[in-house]
Amino acid sequence: SQQGEEDPQALSIQEGENATMNCSYKTSINNLQWYRQNSGRGLVHLILIRSNEREKHSGRLRVTLDTSKKSSSLLITASRAADTASYFCATDEKAAGNKLTFGGGTRVLVKP
Amino acid sequence: GAVVSQHPSRVICKSGTSVKIECRSLDFQATTMFWYRQFPKQSLMLMATSNEGSKATYEQGVEKDKFLINHASLTLSTLTVTSAHPEDSSFYICSASSGTVTGELFFGEGSRLTVL
Numbered sequence: 723s724q725q726g727e728e729d730p731q732a733l734s735i736q737e738g739e740n741a742t743m744n745c746s747y748k749t750s751i752n753n754l755q756w757y758r759q760n761s762g763r764g765l766v767h768l769i770l771i772r773s774n775e776r777e778k779h780s781g782r783l784r785v786t787l788d789t790s791k792k793s794s795s796l797l798i799t800a801s802r803a804a805d806t807a808s809y810f811c812a813t814d815e816k817a818a819g820n821k822l823t824f825g826g827g828t829r830v831l832v833k834p
Numbered sequence: 835g836a837v838v839s840q841h842p843s844r845v846i847c848k849s850g851t852s853v854k855i856e857c858r859s860l861d862f863q864a865t866t867m868f869w870y871r872q873f874p875k876q877s878l879m880l881m882a883t884s885n886e887g888s889k890a891t892y893e894q895g896v897e898k899d900k901f902l903i904n905h906a907s908l909t910l911s912t913l914t915v916t917s918a919h920p921e922d923s924s925f926y927i928c929s930a931s932s933g934t935v936t937g938e939l940f941f942g943e944g945s946r947l948t949v950l
Contacts, residue, residue, distance in 0.1 A: 829875070
């Protein structure tokens with residue numbers, strides 16, 4: 723079964739608006755990470771939140787983690803056209819060492 | 835952040851030939867490297883985990899004789915797609931771990947393989 727389901731699959735917003743995407747997972751995790759991928763490129767690490775943390779901020783990014791609901795959210799505030807990309811959550815399962823399992827991703831389009 | 839270099843970024847080959855993709859960690863020693871495959875508009879699927887000096891661990895459904903992985907040094911892992919067929923056309927991405935407790939992975943830029 724897939725670890726890490728994301729919704730929405732796609733999101734279209736105007737520049738300046740906030741973008742929120744969610745990730746759900748199934749098993750116990752050490753941490754959950756969010757990555758960004760521009761079309762045809764590799765992944766860039768955005769933020770890591772540990773299982774004992776509930777919220778984390780990095781610049782315009784805010785990540786929450788609810789281990790009771792096995793879910794996380796990524797909020798991008800004051801979006802910019804350059805934020806257009808696919809965003810993936812990835813879980814580091816307790817039983818799997820550094821092996822990450824990726825969610826399906828959310829494609830975000832920020833219109834200028 | 836740490837840099838992972840992947841080469842080639844694009845390769846086109848004829849059906850039946852073999853293609854080698856290299857993944858190098860440029861400024862750190864990667865005890866573990868991971869190889870992923872990504873189809874258009876889809877997520878990354880882990881193919882195998884490569885540990886320096888030992889055999890790779892393949893995910894279920896991935897043919898080890900088809901996708902040969904070698905991790906000969908702490909800075910280099912290679913993926914060879916043998917006897918490539920059009921269905922092997924995909925975006926292949928490597929990532930590397932330095933083995934630190936943070937769990938963060940560093941990704942290469944990916945290699946787009948097109949098999950004619």
